[in-house]
Amino acid sequence: MQPPDPVLYPNPVLYDVIVAGAGPVGLFLACELRLAGCSVLVLEKAQDPHSPLKRLPFGLRGLSVPTIESFDRRDLLNDLKLRAASRDMPAAAHWMQQRRRPGGHFAGIPFFHDQIDGTQWPYRLPGQIGSIATDMASIEAVLAIRAAALGVEIRRGCGVETLAQSGDGVTVAAGGGRVRGRWLVGCDGGRSLVRKAASIGFTGTDAEFTGYSAQVELADPAALTAGRHYTASGMYTYAAPGTIAMVDFDGGMAHRSEPQRDQIETVLRKISGLDVTVTRLLLATTWTDRACQATDYRAGRVLLAGDAAHIHSPLGGQGLNLGLGDAMNLGWKLAATVRGDAPAGLLDTYSAERRQVGAQILDWSRAQVGLMRPSRSSRALEAIIRDLINTRDGATYFAERVWGISLRHDLGDPHPLAGRSVPDFALVDGTRPSELLRTGRGLLLDFDARPSLQALARGWSGRISYVAADARDRLGLTALLVRPDGMVGWVSEGTPDLEEAARAAVRWFGEPA
Template sequence: MHDVVIVGAGPVGLFLACELGLAGCSVLVLEREPESRSPWKADPLGMRGLSAASVEAFYRRGMLHPLLAASGVHQDPGANHDADEPSPPRSVGHFAGMMLDPAKVDVAALPFRLPSPAMDGVMTNLEAVEAVLSERAAKLGVEVRRGITVSAITQDDESVVARAGEHEYAALWLVGCDGGRSAVRGPAGFGFVGTEPQFTGYVVLATVADPEKLRPGFNLTPTGMYLRTPAEGYIGMLDFDGGAFDRSQQPTREHLQAVLRRVSGTDVTLSDVHLASSFTDRAMQATTYRQGRVLLAGDAAHIHSPLGAQGLNLGIGDAMNLGWKLAATVHGDAPDGLLDTYTRERHPIGAWVLDWTRAQAAVMRPDPHAQAIQAVIRDLLGTRDGTTYVFEKISGSSLRYDLGSEQPLVGRNAPDLHLENGTRLGDLMRDGRGVALDFSTDRRLRDSATGWESRIRYAAGPARNDLGFGAVLIRPDGIVAWAGDRTPDREAFEQAAGHWFGTPATKFQEHT
């Protein structure tokens, strides 16, 4: 019996498998697709944008450079990571098809931002992401079995079993990472609630007889939206038909051409369609992310339209948050209630993303009211404050979990604190442990408790920019659990460490 069975070998399932494997758990991943390669994963159809927060997750686990190489990116996102101050982002995305100007981002207004090798988002594709994660998973001893379709889930107080045909796969825990049509969610008894769609979207790879009739980029029109990308023949469309086109149907060339003509207001001709798929903005979320020994992550826990490119990033955030908590539970190190904080912390983030995509769909509707709102939003995005606000949201910079502390750094993604000896926080997080950074001159926290050597790495010394803190305690997912002043309180530190990492066992291992 495995410690954890993960259903779904997409980016979220593989990232979670890597987190668990890094912590020494035995992990089996079951995937219904017999092959990993697909034209829907390669460029241009598989193109995805990773937010700065997601890129940072790869960086902190030592996978940033393999990801950049696999993605064909020849410059680090944070090329000026040794500068004293962070530089403006090179790209910032869009809101409802309205592009943002990177020059209008007020970097100084972003909370606790420090230069890092992972400062910006990265354009990649699913094939590259899965290749990097698959290689890492294999090195960590994770087993992936393909061509296996899970049909039933049963559990008791001691274990959970996934059934696929005549085969049963038992584990202490099971996580559904198998997408919006999850085979885990329903059988395990999860509620799934939300809103019905307003539009049908299409992704098309076609031969266009007269491409000059389509303007490049995002185009909001009185009848919908279309996107023409630099990739030849790659077109996106939104048709506000109430989601009437059933995804189970295969869109024909005639249907796609009619939709494109309607939303573009042109008589453009599709002479051939090579690949096409449809989607809607149906927005649904599981009412909880845990039922007994079964958990959900990624699209299995929440579905929404791809507006704003939040889906993959939301799923990677789920995996980072869940991985260390589930591993601690498997090993018996978790304090009471640790695993329940997964739903408590991630469910509000999922709910926000659903609302973020709903807002964009509402703004893009082809009616006079929505078009009036578009004009207002364009004016707001033309300002420094408006652009900075949207960038904070889509980059992950504004994320903060409510950990019950008024200290403004607690609950946030830790900045890449840089010790004067050259060590960065990202360097210290590669083994998946938490990190205690002690900037006090007397190394005040080193002997403050019996210690958590197997769960927390201790590092001491002055920092290039300590942001005014004397010490910080950082969870394995990069979230600040506690922050002390110039003379950090040992008792407060011990209380925070015990709250997140359980009973101390051995002394800290000092990083050298």
């Protein structure tokens, strides 16, 4: 789209929410807000959304269970699968070329589907998929199409320059003009201007290495062995004929400069210990293991999501999933706040819930870095982890963490399902909770069709959908209250306590009408 028309600006147009950044997180959040009826403007600094780094092989991403569920709950999953099916995923990832079906890895140490014991997850129904491989270009394309269909306004080549808060909104200078929103959400990456302008702290640990991803032509492609390799100097991964990822423990010194052919060759020789010749550099980028998190995800009417709120190494592909989880958690809460029907403190639960999840992912990333250091102690520790991950319990634990199955928000409810994703029950009427959540409203699922629960739900008509249907396997439950993001906010295993159900509804959806 064209930059904003300066004619609009001495009197800025007022939007409910301005989103800075049109990456996957910003687009997903914009879709969530529009689904809930908010007016949304997305400002994106880059004029062209396309980049070779978003396509295979560098754009390869594994989607976690929470991300897959979020896409399913908004009817986006099939579109994403169709795009993924048109890509050559096995050729883009060496780990997909193995005889056993890989489930993921920890610092390059793989675990496999045939090792995983799903019975250890009592609230996961059998047969639900663990992960999906796709690329960034496909994800952004699917979300951009949905955003346009919902009426999200996207202005490219129009990044946030400055911002000023007041008691009732935020004024943003962008593209030579001004716009105003009741709220501003920074989804503008690890160097977020929004975060800096809002004076939100960003603390954590410094980089230990420079990571390289490169597409090259080699004088002798057979000189390198395919797969991931730890060496005395670092780690490298090779997929013939010329896709290379390397980690050089240099303190992150090389990250800021654009990598050149001779630099890639020098580092590759150092890490591999082989006399390899790079004849041509086709594409390269660098990254580090710097791990930082915003001290708060909100400052007044400014909020953060995605890399603007947290950065870490791309080891294990957790960053994108973490950011999309932020968007799913924030969207309905911010929309309820805009509408004026949010209970007191609802928006504060966004930072409380997601900062905890983010901190866990940053530590997960740091643990992998510790295992990758080129030292005898790290190699000794690697051998132990490799033995553990090769056991059934070990593989199940790592799958639970890598796939996001362990995700649980602390809601103060002792029931083990509270704060977790709602199981995707096969209801006897042929529907699933994922389909019932596509309206963006909450869900009161009543397996026993009790008139008392139906009457209670009427108080939140328009905010909660009441569904009375049994399930083929209800996992010993009688009723659940599910938030719009698919997280369980109240659970009943016997005769439902109507007072508890009402308190939970007020907590998440405000006072009844």
